[in-house]
Amino acid sequence: MEQVIKIGLLGLGTVGRGVYRILAENRENIRQRVGIGLEIKKIMVRNLDKDRGLSLPEGILTTNIQDITNDPEIKIVVEVLGGIQPALDYVLEALNRGKSVVTANKDMVAEHGQRLFKAAQTNQCDLLFEASVAGGIPIIRTLKQSLAGNRIDEVFGIINGTTNYMLTKMTQEGCDFKDVLQEAQAKGYAEADPTADVGGFDAARKIAILASIAFNTRIPLQQVYTEGITHITPQDILYANELGYIIKLLGIAKNRPEGVEVRVHPTFIPKDHPLAAVGDAFNAVFVRGNAVGDTMFYGRGAGELPTASAVVADIMDAARDIIRNVPGIIGCTCFKQLPVLPVGETLSKYYIRLRVADKPGVLASIALVFGNKEVSLKSVIQKEATGKTAELVLVTHRVQEQNVQDALMDIKQLSSVMEVANVIRVEGEE
Numbered sequence: 001m002e003q004v005i006k007i008g009l010l011g012l013g014t015v016g017r018g019v020y021r022i023l024a025e026n027r028e029n030i031r032q033r034v035g036i037g038l039e040i041k042k043i044m045v046r047n048l049d050k051d052r053g054l055s056l057p058e059g060i061l062t063t064n065i066q067d068i069t070n071d072p073e074i075k076i077v078v079e080v081l082g083g084i085q086p087a088l089d090y091v092l093e094a095l096n097r098g099k100s101v102v103t104a105n106k107d108m109v110a111e112h113g114q115r116l117f118k119a120a121q122t123n124q125c126d127l128l129f130e131a132s133v134a135g136g137i138p139i140i141r142t143l144k145q146s147l148a149g150n151r152i153d154e155v156f157g158i159i160n161g162t163t164n165y166m167l168t169k170m171t172q173e174g175c176d177f178k179d180v181l182q183e184a185q186a187k188g189y190a191e192a193d194p195t196a197d198v199g200g201f202d203a204a205r206k207i208a209i210l211a212s213i214a215f216n217t218r219i220p221l222q223q224v225y226t227e228g229i230t231h232i233t234p235q236d237i238l239y240a241n242e243l244g245y246i247i248k249l250l251g252i253a254k255n256r257p258e259g260v261e262v263r264v265h266p267t268f269i270p271k272d273h274p275l276a277a278v279g280d281a282f283n284a285v286f287v288r289g290n291a292v293g294d295t296m297f298y299g300r301g302a303g304e305l306p307t308a309s310a311v312v313a314d315i316m317d318a319a320r321d322i323i324r325n326v327p328g329i330i331g332c333t334c335f336k337q338l339p340v341l342p343v344g345e346t347l348s349k350y351y352i353r354l355r356v357a358d359k360p361g362v363l364a365s366i367a368l369v370f371g372n373k374e375v376s377l378k379s380v381i382q383k384e385a386t387g388k389t390a391e392l393v394l395v396t397h398r399v400q401e402q403n404v405q406d407a408l409m410d411i412k413q414l415s416s417v418m419e420v421a422n423v424i425r426v427e428g429e430e
């Protein structure tokens with residue numbers, strides 16, 4: 001009889017279906033590459049009666065986790081349920097029973113990585129999570145293995161497919177926020193709760209994972225400064241265009257001598273920046289290493305098959321480690337304890353949109369406040385708005401964020417300023 005490694009699959013939604021399809025369609029290739037066949041023995045779902053659009057063997061579906069964790073034949077558990085619980089309990093149970101785990105779950109890895117790695121190490125199992133960041137792009141393995149000889153100084157990029165799809169449609173076609181979010185959901189890009197995407201939390205989890213690996217220090221999720229795209233208006237998109245920029249939601253991590261900067265926010269980047277051309281649900285991650293220099297990784301960051309591509313490669317690695325008896329060979333790489341800097345210490349340029357009274361002297365009074373806080377202005381556009389108000393759009397030179405925040409506190413007190421309508425960081429230019 002053909003020798004196989006048996007797998008328990010937790011979840012048969014967008015990603016789970018992709019994993020099932022790749023393992024079936026590329027079965028022979030995979031067997032040759034690993035040196036042994038891979039077979040899904042059980043699949044856990046919530047609803048046994050749902051139409052899956054797959055021809056599944058009789059009795060393969062279950063709603064009982066013990067059919068998987070208690071089965072000694074199952075050597076690899078693949079978790080693609082999503083969310084923290086019950087996924088965390090199931091994964092810990094699998095590890096404690098000596099099964100290697102592959103997961104796409106950034107929520108769980110970002111928040112409970114330490115506990116999971118400890119369980120994997122104690123039980124000498126693999127815990128692999130390539131699909132958790134930037135979907136199909138091989139970035140976790142790249143940081144842990146291919147660039148292991150470097151000191152990594154910066155990792156940043158577009159790491160949420162849903163918001164990149166939305167911003168692309170809003171910029172290129174003037175689409176409405178709600179409509180494009182629905183489209184992204186229909187395409188299987190969005191999280192079960194899309195607030196995680198549009199609120200920036202999904203990208204925050206991913207940049208926390210990337211920064212932890214890149215800088216060998218654990219980045220607590222609560223210390224990742226996070227802003228989403230819900231406050232981006234059509235006006236901001238138009239002004240960005242007029243000023244020569246495009247808006248992208250970026251995850252940014254920098255290893256500075258004083259500590260680590262880790263943040264997620266919408267960002268103005270120049271139209272000729274390589275990230276500006278990354279559209280739809282594509283992701284791209286820049287990595288700067290002290291030996292390799294600048295590298296960029298580009299591909300599909302979400303969706304059924306691209307995400308499943310990363311999951312299947314992890315399953316194959318776990319299987320190889322099992323047949324060679326070396327599971328857990330590459331474990332946790334957080335051996336430093338670096339401080340995470342408060343966002344006020346960020347160095348950036350800023351786009352600031354103000355609604356002001358349309359009368360002489362207003363610009364001068366605002367410029368004076370910025371000057372007092374050592375914020376120098378690079379460009380100013382004034383647009384007539386309605387009636388007695390005007391819109392003032394300012395771009396600063398590179399300054400410390402705290403100085404901008406302090407200046408804005410004072411500017412809000414000026415009687416001629418009706419509203420600080422938006423503030424967006426500008427990156428990617430000298």
Ligand SMILES: NC(=O)C1=CN([C@@H]2O[C@H](COP(=O)(O)OP(=O)(O)OC[C@H]3O[C@@H](n4cnc5c(N)ncnc54)[C@H](OP(=O)(O)O)[C@@H]3O)[C@@H](O)[C@H]2O)C=CC1
Pocket residue numbers: 010011012013014015016044045046047048050063079080081082083085086104105106107131132135188189190191192301302303304307
């Ligand atoms: N979609 C994407 O593009 C990407 C997703 N990911 C991550 O992959 C994971 C899965 O995402 P996705 O496939 O989109 O999610 P879906 O919501 O499409 O699928 C979730 C699956 O898990 C099952 N499930 C959920 N909760 C339970 C439970 N308590 N008990 C049993 N079964 C359960 C569901 O069962 P049923 O079908 O019966 O409802 C469903 O089959 C998430 O962690 C996500 O963040 C990562 C990268 C990209």
Ligand SMILES: N[C@@H](CC=O)C(=O)O
Pocket residue numbers: 132134135159160161162163189190191197202301302303
């Ligand atoms: N919701 C996520 C899915 C992949 O991680 C995204 O849009 O990037």
Ligand code: NA
Pocket residue numbers: 130131132133134135136137138139140310
């Ligand atoms: Na990936």
